[in-house]
Amino acid sequence: MERILDKGRLGAWVAALADWTVLAPAMQDGLWAYRPVAGGEASLTLGHPNTVQPPKGQSFPQREVFFTFDETPDGQPRLTPLVPRPGPRLVFGVRPCDGQGLTHLDQVFGEEAPDAYYQARRGTLAYVGLACNSPPSRHCFCTSVGGSPFGEAGLDVLMIDLSDRYLVRALTPVGETLMTAGQGVLTEAGADDRAEAQQRRLAALAHPQRAVAAPQAVPERLKAGFGSALWERLAQPCIGCGICTFLCPTCHCFDINDEVASQSPVCGSRVRTWDSCQFPDFTMHTSGHNPRADLGARLRQRVSHKFLYYFENHGVFQCTGCGRCIIACPVGIDIIAVVNQVAAEAAAMPPADS
Amino acid sequence: MIDPEELRTRARDLLEGGQVRAVIGYRRGSRGWAAEPVVITRPEEAQDLVWDPSCVHNLALYLVQDRRRRGALRESTDRPIGILAKGCDARAIVVLMQENYVQRDEVYIIGLSCESSGMLDERKLAGAAEGIDPQALEAVDFEGDAFVLSSQHQQWRLPAAGVMAERCLECRNPCPKVHDTLLGKEPREQERRGTASAPTMSDPFAELQRFEQTADSAAARWDFWSRQFDRCIRCFACRSVCPMCYCEECMVDSISFTVTPDTTAQEKANRLRWIERSASRSDNIGYHLTRALHLAGRCIDCGECERVCPVRIPLRLLNTKMERESRERFGYEPGASVEVAALLASFRDDDPNDFIR
Numbered sequence: 001m002e003r004i005l006d007k008g009r010l011g012a013w014v015a016a017l018a019d020w021t022v023l024a025p026a027m028q029d030g031l032w033a034y035r036p037v038a039g040g041e042a043s044l045t046l047g048h049p050n051t052v053q054p055p056k057g058q059s060f061p062q063r064e065v066f067f068t069f070d071e072t073p074d075g076q077p078r079l080t081p082l083v084p085r086p087g088p089r090l091v092f093g094v095r096p097c098d099g100q101g102l103t104h105l106d107q108v109f110g111e112e113a114p115d116a117y118y119q120a121r122r123g124t125l126a127y128v129g130l131a132c133n134s135p136p137s138r139h140c141f142c143t144s145v146g147g148s149p150f151g152e153a154g155l156d157v158l159m160i161d162l163s164d165r166y167l168v169r170a171l172t173p174v175g176e177t178l179m180t181a182g183q184g185v186l187t188e189a190g191a192d193d194r195a196e197a198q199q200r201r202l203a204a205l206a207h208p209q210r211a212v213a214a215p216q217a218v219p220e221r222l223k224a225g226f227g228s229a230l231w232e233r234l235a236q237p238c239i240g241c242g243i244c245t246f247l248c249p250t251c252h253c254f255d256i257n258d259e260v261a262s263q264s265p266v267c268g269s270r271v272r273t274w275d276s277c278q279f280p281d282f283t284m285h286t287s288g289h290n291p292r293a294d295l296g297a298r299l300r301q302r303v304s305h306k307f308l309y310y311f312e313n314h315g316v317f318q319c320t321g322c323g324r325c326i327i328a329c330p331v332g333i334d335i336i337a338v339v340n341q342v343a344a345e346a347a348a349m350p351p352a353d354s
Numbered sequence: 355m356i357d358p359e360e361l362r363t364r365a366r367d368l369l370e371g372g373q374v375r376a377v378i379g380y381r382r383g384s385r386g387w388a389a390e391p392v393v394i395t396r397p398e399e400a401q402d403l404v405w406d407p408s409c410v411h412n413l414a415l416y417l418v419q420d421r422r423r424r425g426a427l428r429e430s431t432d433r434p435i436g437i438l439a440k441g442c443d444a445r446a447i448v449v450l451m452q453e454n455y456v457q458r459d460e461v462y463i464i465g466l467s468c469e470s471s472g473m474l475d476e477r478k479l480a481g482a483a484e485g486i487d488p489q490a491l492e493a494v495d496f497e498g499d500a501f502v503l504s505s506q507h508q509q510w511r512l513p514a515a516g517v518m519a520e521r522c523l524e525c526r527n528p529c530p531k532v533h534d535t536l537l538g539k540e541p542r543e544q545e546r547r548g549t550a551s552a553p554t555m556s557d558p559f560a561e562l563q564r565f566e567q568t569a570d571s572a573a574a575r576w577d578f579w580s581r582q583f584d585r586c587i588r589c590f591a592c593r594s595v596c597p598m599c600y601c602e603e604c605m606v607d608s609i610s611f612t613v614t615p616d617t618t619a620q621e622k623a624n625r626l627r628w629i630e631r632s633a634s635r636s637d638n639i640g641y642h643l644t645r646a647l648h649l650a651g652r653c654i655d656c657g658e659c660e661r662v663c664p665v666r667i668p669l670r671l672l673n674t675k676m677e678r679e680s681r682e683r684f685g686y687e688p689g690a691s692v693e694v695a696a697l698l699a700s701f702r703d704d705d706p707n708d709f710i711r
Binding site for chain 2 (some may be wrong): 029030052053062063137139191211218236237240241242243246247255257259271273274275276279280283286293310326328330331332334336337
């Protein structure tokens with residue numbers, strides 16, 4: 001299903017989606033962030049390059065309470081499970097790289113060991129994407145990591161900006177429902193609209209982007225470069241913060257702790273929080289030994305997880321080329337340069353068996 | 355202003371002559387105009403060093419990293435490490451020396467005077483002038499009281515004060531007081547103040563004063579800070595970038611809790627955690643306020659914590675508040691002199707409080 005939405009009627013479509021809590025990018029405190037849209041908001045525009053944080057937190061929040069625990073009056077331990085039951089939520093204006101990122105989260109939390117908390121949140125979420133006519137940042141590199149500025153993965157609807165209007169395309173049954181709900185606002189798409197959308201797509205694909213070089217060879221070369229001295233050198237300016245992982249649309253590592261509110265009587269909650277491979281205690285063993293004791297080993301882990309281990313497990317890169325880790329790194333660590341340099345060094349090495 | 359070539363020559367000579375084992379400086383990164391920190395060890399690498407308004411980072415952090423790395427490798431050295439230091443970086447190095455974290459003879463300080471200029475605030479660039487796309491810039495440079503910004507096809511000359519980092523506008527010592535060699539000149543007060551129509555320097559604590567005037571009640575400040583701290587994602591970039599945050603174990607980590615075969619489940623469960631991992635309002639406030647108090651009399655206002663924050667929490671307000679307290683109550687200025695005892699490690703007979711005497 002394809003329809004046309006006049007730009008001025010975006011708010012009217014949102015108003016027609018009264019069953020949903022709608023989130024859209026808004027500028028607040030100097031940041032683009034997904035925020036709830038007040039009903040029938042006429043000022044809603046999708047003017048964002050991309051949001052500072054991806055929509056990841058909607059299905060994988062930074063803090064998730066698994067259950068609470070306490071004592072019954074007769075001193076017996078008691079657990080109270082807390083599986084979230086959110087109402088339907090709709091996230092507007094998701095860029096294709098972030099849509100792609102959602103598919104990775106779905107794999108991790110849905111395939112081998114379905115995660116009840118993630119599933120409960122994901123099940124009532126829908127995503128309306130916004131194609132990138134040109135790269136929102138100079139550090140976008142989606143096309144070299146298997147994505148596309150017009151990519152549809154992970155999204156229910158894709159909107160394509162045609163200057164004064166959007167071409168709106170349903171990608172899933174949920175997407176069709178959303179468009180049906182807006183039938184008073186959405187109008188028929190004509191052949192010329194489709195042709196224009198296609199032109200935009202070709203122009204976007206032709207737009208120069210930074211790139212991971214020879215991507216098909218990257219996993220093998222990173223494997224060969226595991227022991228490279230480059231890791232330590234490239235991590236030299238690293239300060240060891242969690243920005244790169246916490247702003248990443250696909251990083252999903254977490255920690256689980258009991259937050260004890262009271263020892264006597266015992267009560268508290270078991271909580272899952274985001275964790276980062278860049279933190280010093282991430283791989284700290286209970287013995288005190290840390291297999292990734294230095295920043296080079298941690299940079300290697302972050303990059304190899306995205307471009308080697310995840311590829312080995314799922315056949316795709318985990319990185320979607322959104323560029324957030326490059327833009328926000330306080331000291332200029334650049335994942336494209338890191339991958340390219342380690343891979344180039346490995347490519348120049350003689351094969352191990354010669 | 356300092357000619358970067360002069361800086362490269364100085365660094366090359368020091369490495370060639372073996373006076374230093376490495377030089378901590380800035381080079382051009384792979385992601386455009388912004389400089390990035392680098393540690394060079396070979397004389398020929400000196401040609402990569404740069405000096406321009408994007409040299410924002412406080413390099414004193416890398417003295418801390420150097421000490422940690424050498425400690426982990428049990429590496430001893432008889433030669434100092436060279437470091438480029440702006441006025442603020444040098445103040446941070448002085449605090450590390452006052453606290454005996456770094457010894458004076460372990461460091462060779464190549465002082466860089468910002469003179470009457472300062473560092474560019476990337477966030478002020480957007481909308482600073484017609485047609486500037488911060489993303490398209492390729493280079494930034496000093497030119498008197500202006501910054502020159504260049505893209506591939508265009509050049510802009512902007513009054514520096516309009517896009518300079520707030521902490522630079524409020525800086526009292528743009529020229530390092532402690533150094534082994536100095537590049538650039540100590541600016542005269544008049545040069546730093548600029549002209550009435552184009553002032554380059556604002557009053558110290560100007561931003562703090564603006565905040566206090568806007569949020570002038572306890573309720574207004576609680577609202578303001580709740581809103582700021584609610585955004586915190588606990589990436590700890592503010593802590594990680596801070597040269598004063600050198601504790602082996604931070605209150606937010608639990609890395610020294612060692613488990614032996616005798617450790618009971620009870621002990622594991624009850625290990626001390628000052629602040630939970632959850633990015634909740636109370637834990638975020640606990641983290642930020644504890645950190646601010648730990649920096650009282652130590653923070654030299656390099657502003658790095660605020661610059662690196664991905665969600666724009668105005669952390670300088672907390673730190674300059676503590677700085678003003680230490681100045682007004684104790685006449686103490688952090689990082690002014692290696693010889694002066696650190697504020698929290700000193701005692702004076704004329705202390706205004708009774709309880710301490």
